[in-house]
Each structure stands twice: as C-alpha cells, then as structure tokens.
Amino acid sequence: MREMANKEGVATRRVALALCDNALGKRIPTVSELEKGCGVSRGYVQKALANLKEGGAIVLETHGQSGTLLVDIDYLALARSCGVSHIVGAMPLPYTARYEGLATSLFTLLNADGFRAYITFQRGSEGRVQTLLDGSTDYCVMSRLAYTGYAQRGYKIQIALDCGPHSYVGRHVLFSRDSERTDWTGARVGIDDSSVDQRTLTERYFSGIDVEYVPVQYTHIVDMLRAGILDAGIWNEDDVHMRYPELSARPVDIEDKDADNTRAVIVVRSDDALMRQVLRTLVDKEQVREIQQQVMDGEITVRY
Template identity: 30%
Template sequence: MNDFYKKKGIAIEKIASELYLLKENDRMPIMTELQAKYHLSRGTVQNALTFLKNEKAIATRSRGHLGTFIMSIDHKKLQRFANAEQMVGTMPLPYSKLYEGLATGLYLMLKEEDIKLNLAYIRGSKERIEATEKGTYDFAVVSRFAAEQEIQNGRNISIVLSFDHSTYLTKHILIFAEDDKNHIEEGMKIGIDKDSLDHFLMTKELVKNKNVELVDYPANQLIYAIRKKEIDAGIWNYDEVVEKGWTDLHYVDIPKKKFHQDTSEAVLVCSNNNSLVQSLCKNHLSVERMHTIQEKVKTGEMTPRF
C-alpha cells in the first residue's frame, strides 16, 4: 500500500507540473504521451488526472477526434500539487545595492505567490550556471554576457528573463595601484578571476598584445591585492567602489566594447530540462517591478529583504 500511495503521489506531482504549463482552451496531452514521458502506467496516469479534476485543479472537455481541452485551470492548486511552493536560486553575493535590489525583488515577488525562495550566493558565473544546468539550483542570476557565452559553449540552459542594462552593475572600471597610471603598461601584473566569465574575458581583451603577467585572484580580493601592491591593476565593479566610498582608489573607465554593455545586464537562467521553473519565473516575476524595487533599494526607500 505504501508503494501504491508513493507512486500515486509521484504521478500527481508530475502530471500537475505538466498541466501547470497549460492555460484555458489548450489541448490536453494525450494519455500515451504522459505514460511515455513519465514512465507511468495508464491506470496511474488516469488516477492522477481524476484526482486533479476532483480537487478542481482542472476541468476538461472532449472535442471528439480533436482531443480533450482545458475548460478551466487553477494554477495555484497545480502549483501546490506539483510541490512548486519552494524554489532555490543562486546569484552573486549581494555586496552592491543593485545586487541587494535583485535579491529583494526575487524574494518579494515569489513570496506574493506563496513560493518560498532560498538563495545561495556563489562566486563565479561559470559555477552558478553549471550548478543550475545540473539541477542543484532552480535558477541562476548572471550577466547576459556570461549566459550567452555558456549557451554558445553548449550549456543546456536558457535565458528565461532579461532585466535590461544596468541591472547587474552600472559599469566596470580599471583600478591601478599607482595614482600616476592610467593605462596598462608592459610588464605590469594584472589580476584576473578565472571563475568569472565576465572578468576573465574582459581582462583578456584589455591585455591583448601586451606583455603583462596575469595573476589569478578571486575578483572579491582584487581591491586588497591592489592596495597591498601585489598587483598593478585589475577590473572591478564601479558600484561597490562608489557605495563604499573608497576614495583612495585610482581608477579609469574601460573603453567601451559591445560585450561591456552585456555585462551590465542581469538575466535569469534555468536548465532546459526544468520547464516548470521556467514557467513559474515567467508567470510570477515582473521586469518592471524588478526595476522599481531595485531603484527603491538603491535610494534607501526600501530595506533589502532576502
């Protein structure tokens, strides 16, 4: 009996997840499709559908040879039966107001939909994307540049939401250890973070055809290394420098390239195998509201919550 109820529960969860992606007047998947996709018997699938109909999560109508169609659908109930009341995401450590605004926006918008959000803060976009692709996390927040690079490299992920320019950071700057330096010179030691796609590729672009030494440093330790003069220069986030009032640092703007703009845009990526999470994010997260929340956190009108 325990095996029976366990199998029935799994079937209800999977079928509810499948139906959550539909809307009124959509055609229902046929029985054999659901059996094959989830490796369930016909009777188990039928029991799961009957349960969801009895709970008024869905109502259907047959249209003869055209198939069966959704008459009404309660996404809230399907969300509960799909065990989609909790999500786990990953993003950078919120050390800037923009990152705090991103985390706050995600938390508040999902909370309004009765979805509990747990966030893991992981350094390095490559690691965040890899963990999301594997299913360790439901989604990852990275820059558009990092996401598109990894998609081109064959990662099984998609950009689900794009939050527009200057939502990830305002811009990158090049910081020097010496106040009289304004450009990279031959023989300099330049900090580079190999775990951050943005930092790694931007640094590579800046030092192209220059005889310099690249020193592997986690990006969040670059400021320390520059102040200690362990390296001569490194790329960093302008927002943190301004917000923390680091007036002792000498920096210049980085010459604009196309991908520099893409590094300023925050995007949310999901595994292509997780259509339910993709649908939840598209249905419950608003780009416009994210902009409003980020601005309020940035100006101090709203206290960060995450």
C-alpha cells in the same frame, strides 16, 4: 524542483511538466503519448490529469477527433499540485546596494501565493550554476554575459527572466593606480577563473597585449592593487569607486550602455519548464527594477 515521493506524485509532476509549454487552445498529448513520454502507466497518467484538474491547475475540453484541448492553465496551482511549496535560488554575494536590491526584490516577489522563497549567496557564477544543475537550487542569478558563455559551452540552462540593463551592475571598469598609463605591456593583471564576467571582460580588454595574468578572487582585486601586487584589474564599479578614490577607473563597455554584462538574468535548468513558468508568473521585471531602485535609494529596508 523536488519530486513527490509516491508514484502518483511522480506521475503528477511528470504530466504537469509535459503540459507546461502547451499553448492555450491547442491539443494536449493523448493519454498514450503521455504514458510513453512520462514513463508512467496509463492509470497513473489519468490520475495525474484528474489531480491537476481538481486542483484548479488546468482546464481541459474534449473535442472529439480534435482531441483534448488545454483551455486554461494556472502555473502556481500546477506547482502546488506537484508538491512544490518553496523556491530556492542562488545569487552573487550581496556586497553592493544593487545586489541587495535585486535580492530584496526576488525575496519579496517570490514569497507570495503560498510559496516560501529562500536565497543562498555564492561567489562566482560557476558555483551558482553548479548548484542549479545538481538540483540544490531551483534558479540562479548571473549576468547575461555569463549565461551566454555557459550556453555556448553546452550547459543545460535557460533564461526565465531578463531583468534589463544595469540590473546586475552599473558598469565594469578597469581599476589601476596609474591613471596615465596607456601601454599595458608586461602589466600584472588580476583574473578570476570562477567569474565568467571578470575573466571574459579581462581577456577582451587585454586581447593582443602581452600581459601577465595573475589568478585572483575578484573580491581581492582592490587590496592587491593597493598593495602593489597588481597593476590593473577589472571589476564592478558599484563596490569600490567611492571608497578608494586613489584608484583610477576606466570604463570597459563605453560603447554599449545596455551591455550584457550589466543585465541580471534568472536562469533555470532547461528541463524545468514548470519552474520557468512559476518564476515568470511571480516575478515582474518592472517590479524587480522598482524594488531594486528603492533599496539603492535607501527608501526601503533590505530583506532577504
């Protein structure tokens, strides 16, 4: 989210952020509390509240000793009052129909109500989450498995929306040329440190086995298998199983059909409650899945 340059704009955005998680019917912070919490003067807090009310973003009622209550809030109007007119997201490279469908659904749903949406594409969740944290993007898309890994490492990010099972990948599989091999001792296994999913699933699958991990970019796994450089590698079945029938594919997550590695989540910075609410307002999970499936079935044209 991008701050308005002038002091009044900055105050409006900070007050708006302070109100984002205020429950309807509950007391909002006092002017003195907002002055301290937002780091702006009393006069600018009052101007910010007036701007938000005049813009139709909030409806307030004064109740004497009970304070001022938040009666209604329009998160889209709140964002516009803060000068937000466009939303930028980061997604995986659209190399599968499932990713194309997800990109199309987000592009379609976010280009609404006067907002303009743009999507950048980056290989590896590490790059995407860094663009989010440095403010280059407003949200990024990753698997729920990757999100859990980043959250456990202390990254200041939060899920705005979980798109449900199989919205990210159909399943991950272990690719190899030898369909009969069961003893992986000494096997050369591709591992991509830029992808939390691929690295985590690989380490989980081969846990306790003495294998040789070979650093790769996940997009090169198939070519390296075909060239004999790798013996095995885990990746997304959506992309390759139909084009390379000579490869053996073994499911990685047989027991959990709703596994976190198959679920796409839309992630925002933890301190950006406004963008979290804007995304939740504009993006409906069922609509995402419907548009995604229509793209995968060839019923609508890809657009992002």
